[in-house]
Amino acid sequence: MKTLVLVEHDNTKLNDATLPVVTAASKLGEVHLLVAGHNCGSVAEAAAKIAGVAKVHVADDPAYAHGLAENVAPLAAGLMADHDAFLAPATTSGKNIAPRVAAHLDVMQVSEILSVEGPKTFTRPIYAGNAIATVESTDAKLVITVRGTAFEKAASEGGSAAIEAVSGPGDAGISSFVGAEIAKSERPELTSAKVIVSGGRALKDAETFEAVITPLADKLGAAIGASRAAVDAGYVPNDYQVGQTGKIVAPEVYFAIGISGAIQHLAGMKDSKVIIAINKDEDAPIFQVADIGLVADLFTAVPELTAAL
Amino acid sequence: MKILVPVKRVIDYNVKPRVKADGTGVDLANVKMSMNPFDEIAVEEAIRLKEKGAATEIVAVSIGPAKAQETLRTALAMGADRAILVETDEEVEPLAVAKILKAIADEEQPGLVILGKQSISDDSNQTGQMLAALMGRPQGTFANTVEVDGDSVVVKREVDGGLQTVKLALPAIITTDLRLNEPRYASLPNIMKAKQKPLSVKTPGDYGVDIAPRLKTLKVAEPPVRQAGEKVADVAALVEKVKALGLA
Numbered sequence: 029m030k031t032l033v034l035v036e037h038d039n040t041k042l043n044d045a046t047l048p049v050v051t052a053a054s055k056l057g058e059v060h061l062l063v064a065g066h067n068c069g070s071v072a073e074a075a076a077k078i079a080g081v082a083k084v085h086v087a088d089d090p091a092y093a094h095g096l097a098e099n100v101a102p103l104a105a106g107l108m109a110d111h112d113a114f115l116a117p118a119t120t121s122g123k124n125i126a127p128r129v130a131a132h133l134d135v136m137q138v139s140e141i142l143s144v145e146g147p148k149t150f151t152r153p154i155y156a157g158n159a160i161a162t163v164e165s166t167d168a169k170l171v172i173t174v175r176g177t178a179f180e181k182a183a184s185e186g187g188s189a190a191i192e193a194v195s196g197p198g199d200a201g202i203s204s205f206v207g208a209e210i211a212k213s214e215r216p217e218l219t220s221a222k223v224i225v226s227g228g229r230a231l232k233d234a235e236t237f238e239a240v241i242t243p244l245a246d247k248l249g250a251a252i253g254a255s256r257a258a259v260d261a262g263y264v265p266n267d268y269q270v271g272q273t274g275k276i277v278a279p280e281v282y283f284a285i286g287i288s289g290a291i292q293h294l295a296g297m298k299d300s301k302v303i304i305a306i307n308k309d310e311d312a313p314i315f316q317v318a319d320i321g322l323v324a325d326l327f328t329a330v331p332e333l334t335a336a337l
Numbered sequence: 338m339k340i341l342v343p344v345k346r347v348i349d350y351n352v353k354p355r356v357k358a359d360g361t362g363v364d365l366a367n368v369k370m371s372m373n374p375f376d377e378i379a380v381e382e383a384i385r386l387k388e389k390g391a392a393t394e395i396v397a398v399s400i401g402p403a404k405a406q407e408t409l410r411t412a413l414a415m416g417a418d419r420a421i422l423v424e425t426d427e428e429v430e431p432l433a434v435a436k437i438l439k440a441i442a443d444e445e446q447p448g449l450v451i452l453g454k455q456s457i458s459d460d461s462n463q464t465g466q467m468l469a470a471l472m473g474r475p476q477g478t479f480a481n482t483v484e485v486d487g488d489s490v491v492v493k494r495e496v497d498g499g500l501q502t503v504k505l506a507l508p509a510i511i512t513t514d515l516r517l518n519e520p521r522y523a524s525l526p527n528i529m530k531a532k533q534k535p536l537s538v539k540t541p542g543d544y545g546v547d548i549a550p551r552l553k554t555l556k557v558a559e560p561p562v563r564q565a566g567e568k569v570a571d572v573a574a575l576v577e578k579v580k581a582l583g584l585a
């Protein structure tokens with residue numbers, strides 16, 4: 029089987045989210061990568077170095093600069109004439125593009141796989157991860173998104189794949205990129221961080237969240253996450269949301285501070301190795317999954333903890 | 338401009354789903370069902386666009402069992418003008434749903450189709466994107482803000498690093514994210530009025546769509562259960578634990 033993996037990147041750097049997808053693809057067959065971008069040569073070079081990759085297809089065109097699904101999906105669908113499976117990370121950009129590729133190919137996508145059980149059989153979470161379905165595709169080709177936390181990252185060095193230029197239909201002329209507000213941060217990225225400190229509704233407002241959560245995260249070199257309630261209330265940006273409908277994380281240590289533990293939140297973090305919860309309500313559901321729990325008022329406990337570390 | 342809003346009847350988000358003992362699926366018998374929360378956001382957005390004068394008619398569509406009429410009545414009570422139920426007791430996969438919606442869009446010629454980004458049951462996150470591909474139209478997924486501007490729509494999208502803004506030629510497909518709006522509750526008078534609004538019932542066959550599943554579900558199982566750990570007495574004890582993890 030020949031697979032085609034959509035590489036996630038910003039035209040200069042390859043995003044690590046690609047690496048677990050390479051691992052998943054290698055369980056199916058030969059791994060080819062697709063780098064669709066503009067002036068993205070450095071990404072193609074990095075992609076060729078990933079261990080286990082046989083070929084890198086590079087489509088360099090202004091139409092692909094911002095990963096617009098309307099332009100990238102027909103390109104990928106075209107390349108699928110010579111491939112059997114298309115895989116993308118279950119990131120916002122993978123989720124945006126892959127189903128569009130699937131529809132072009134008349135294939136039912138298998139979303140957010142957790143494991144490869146056979147050439148056409150996969151497990152995937154449904155109902156906020158409260159059930160795990162094992163599904164077998166009957167389509168001639170496969171279109172798959174991959175949950176990054178469920179697969180080891182492929183080594184980013186060690187490969188020497190051939191790089192081949194490809195071209196597609198280019199600009200479909202129905203959509204355009206206007207702008208982006210992407211926050212730059214010195215902190216580790218949420219989905220790849222070893223330690224995450226997350227805050228919930230209890231943090232009151234943006235200033236309090238910053239004053240209580242940030243110093244602890246700084247001490248631990250941690251990424252910062254949040255519950256939906258904290259995001260909705262504007263304490264932190266949208267992309268901090270951990271959960272069923274936000275980011276899926278599985279760090280070594282996850283701190284849930286002033287978070288009740290709704291099933292939608294648990295769906296995003298219950299695969300963390302160690303969960304530490306601080307909540308003043310001893311019956312909060314978060315304690316049912318926490319390895320270490322402290323029943324306390326976070327406004328005294330967190331500063332004390334920070335000071336003692 | 339007409340807006341088409343597909344809505345799905347799903348398990349209520351407050352209910353903890355239980356896997357059936359025979360491993361064939363999730364037990365939905367006697368479980369509270371509601372409109373998929375992201376679809377409520379879609380209905381709300383359509384209503385706001387109509388209130389602003391950017392839209393003239395809102396058509397709600399559901400593909401599902403007879404009981405999905407309740408979901409459509411909720412959409413009508415919120416402010417949709419009429420509804421279409423494509424009735425079937427089969428589970429319809431996103432690809433087939435997208436094909437049925439494409440056929441309806443061909444008939445109705447909406448300027449916008451607004452869908453939820455995912456259903457909280459299947460968590461697939463694909464119907465809107467598939468519909469956009471089948472229609473050959475642009476998509477604004479995970480919408481945070483929607484602004485209709487002449488013959489295009491500007492969509493601010495919630496993406497991994499923050500926000501991205503795209504401009505799409507109409508007709509376009511939008512999928513909603515949580516921050517797009519806060520859906521209204523239907524008032525009692527509007528719930529009464531909704532009973533009089535037109536609701537037509539069709540079948541997948543009426544649209545010539547084959548809904549045979551492409552994915553065979555071999556098994557549905559409980560995820561590994563996490564055991565609760567221990568509670569520590571005070572911050573000092575927590576500090577010890579954190580240090581023991583090698584964190585400081």
Ligand SMILES: Cc1cc2nc3c(=O)[nH]c(=O)nc-3n(C[C@H](O)[C@H](O)[C@H](O)COP(=O)(O)OP(=O)(O)OC[C@H]3O[C@@H](n4cnc5c(N)ncnc54)[C@H](O)[C@@H]3O)c2cc1C
Nearest residue numbers: 228229230255256257271272273286287288292293308326
């Ligand atoms: C469609 C849909 C999708 C959703 N997706 C997500 C998602 O992806 N991620 C997500 O997180 N949620 C999601 N939710 C929301 C989810 O259902 C909960 O509403 C949310 O997770 C609650 O956030 P919270 O725990 O911060 O707030 P709350 O549930 O209000 O909990 C606050 C907690 O703080 C504690 N507390 C208060 N004061 C203090 C104090 N001084 N010291 C210590 N503890 C204190 C309280 O005891 C309580 O346990 C979704 C909901 C829907 C309907």
